[in-house]
Amino acid sequence: MLDSLKSLLPGKVSTTPADLEAHGKDESYPLQRPPLAVVYAENLTDVQATLAWARENRVPVIPFGAGTSLEGQLIPQGPALSLDLSRMNRILQIAPEDFLAVVEPGVTRKALNEALKGTGLFFPVDPGADASLGGMAATNASGTTTVRYGGMRPNVLALQVVLASGEVLELGRAVRKTSAGYDLKDLFIGSEGTLGIITRLTLRLHPLPEHVHTLRVFFKNLEAAAQAAYSVMASGLPVARLELVDARGIAAINRYLERSYPERPALFVEFHSSSREALQAESRLALELMQGAGTLSVDAAQTQEERTAQWEARHQAYWALVNLYPGKAYLSTDTAVPISKMPALVAYASRLLGEMNLQGSILGHVGDGNFHTLVVFEPGEAKAEAFSERLVEHTLALGGTCTGEHGVGLRKKKFLPKEHGPALSWMRQIKGLFDPEGLLNPGKIFD
């Protein structure tokens, strides 16, 4: 069967064990399953040819960007092709005068920002990993700067997508505003490859801030740090990043990256401004608010290098923690709640770890009410999943969501009936409309 695929796409189909293994897993989901083959698409025609073959042979297709998803989005649930888009990595246009870039889906966020050097602009969505922009749109990624610049939806203006049928659609327009009909662009963003394959993105760029001020603030306990984060947000100050790392996370960073931060719960905070005076005023007010919640010490990054080092530390916290526990399994929750409920949910998660006798670390985007609990457990043990269920249950009761940014994939499917109620069946019906044969990433988001 694969011979016909190979002759359809000569030199672009791989079945080497290394390729199959690399495309049968993601960065966090515990199970793996290799695809039948990996197709390395180089252009739109390759994507359409792959889909034509998939329709004829009734083999599902899973789009693959950089492989950095966390919830099992890339893992076949049966015989399937992995459609690797990493060779579609051309930056098609940079239009600084319009704050726009047009890219193929395999361009990574770092590659784009590298290409933007000298324009005074950047693409702000920053999930930590050097994810592909197509994958980031597919999972509606966000990250440390979302509190200021938003996630993928406001920063992707238009998409080209290929449906299971091979039909090519252009969704959205390269404008700041449009009210011309249904918003299909945002429907495809976050659909995790289940509605279509993203083959081109038009992205919104932002001016690099002229002035940046970055702080590390350490607190006596986790509750104080969470409360301080809430106080800063409640003040309406225009923070650009506001990240919580608990004491265990700081300890892991110290060990993994050879840092010597105080091993206490910390907030990593950043302000962006076009004016130095505004920046100083904002930072000063933020510090006063945080001191009210009980700071132990404050440390400001003085140079660009120090800033980069601070955010590298935050981004590596996940890997630092994983590294602390070799041989263990780990699970990361991704709850988000209305901002005022965040301190209570942080406290709940912390208490629940203790109650359930689990090791774990709490960190994340508290400025958005979104944080992760990285739970460490013995492979095969059910306790971490039970923790996740209890935390999501509590989150939903507070009006929150089971996933702020990682998406649903395989792991969060079970929470959607409760989160969405009857709306979930309409999501399924939309899936059935666009992909009646269930060829596109089946078994993700819903069964």
Added chain:
Amino acid sequence: MLDSLKSLLPGKVSTTPADLEAHGKDESYPLQRPPLAVVYAENLTDVQATLAWARENRVPVIPFGAGTSLEGQLIPQGPALSLDLSRMNRILQIAPEDFLAVVEPGVTRKALNEALKGTGLFFPVDPGADASLGGMAATNASGTTTVRYGGMRPNVLALQVVLASGEVLELGRAVRKTSAGYDLKDLFIGSEGTLGIITRLTLRLHPLPEHVHTLRVFFKNLEAAAQAAYSVMASGLPVARLELVDARGIAAINRYLERSYPERPALFVEFHSSSREALQAESRLALELMQGAGTLSVDAAQTQEERTAQWEARHQAYWALVNLYPGKAYLSTDTAVPISKMPALVAYASRLLGEMNLQGSILGHVGDGNFHTLVVFEPGEAKAEAFSERLVEHTLALGGTCTGEHGVGLRKKKFLPKEHGPALSWMRQIKGLFDPEGLLNPGKIFD
């Protein structure tokens, strides 16, 4: 037939000529047609009862908020009920700690902002008219502050909607971020009552700016004003409003509101900041940039009253212009283009008015690349529509959209095939999925 409706909803169904007339028109569309009856829904149950009756009697339903739409969204295309939601005007919750408000669809934006007094928060979307928030979501409204705060999509976090079947869906969550499945909330925003009836909205609130600086800047000609607006946007300065009014618009405002502004093309500009120093630095830089494009004079509002007067003038420009030409008909275009293309499109629109020997005025949200050309013509004359077609043609060729904020309604339907290509048929299919009998606002967006 209507007797059964009246007995189903006693005291809530009107067929008085005044009610029928008021519900058979909007603020701009030239044709009118009264509905069969007006139902004044007071709660969710009334909405469901109306839809049940409509299904049984195969009579379409058109949701009606404040009646301020501009493209014919409210006008029956055959026998239909108008479902007036203005009595569903309760503010259900204000949660300043979460920057949230929960409202019924008939609450107007001004009523909400009135209720928010004292909280230090406001709801920023400002289309000029005192529209209902349900209607604003239905048409994906935006306005003068969108350049800073975004339009309805980022400012509506969740919706309750009732489908044609009577089924109630809760879409979105009251959180800043979620990646839990398909984005149905944004699908319903901008669907103009064709997919469901909005019965509740969860809105995102913003801190009132501590410092506001408002300028009126007058230019030697329209091209200079448009170019100045582009220079300000290209600099990345965080403007909160950036509005163009041409000389004819200023003259109309002077006459209608008894002002004495210089009758020259003007930019109305506003900055919001938490710091006075930042505000001064930003305004200064903006002024320098505008002076480079050729300013004649600059005028800063010194007090809150002056600011309010300035924005009232901008908001009343449409009515001021209409008032200049009693007995004439008028049509407002709503094109938006990538920001660098805006000066050229403004020049094109101005030239085209002259070429076609039409009177008109150019004004709007140039900071978003979105502006309106208000064309005045003799009732029955086809020239204004021909103007609109040529302008939209040119706009689409520049990568723009036929409607930045007014929506499609009846008037923009003909442009969608060209703007969306094959994606339009998928919008139709989604319509067919949610409303297979075509009960909800038929004939709007597409036939």
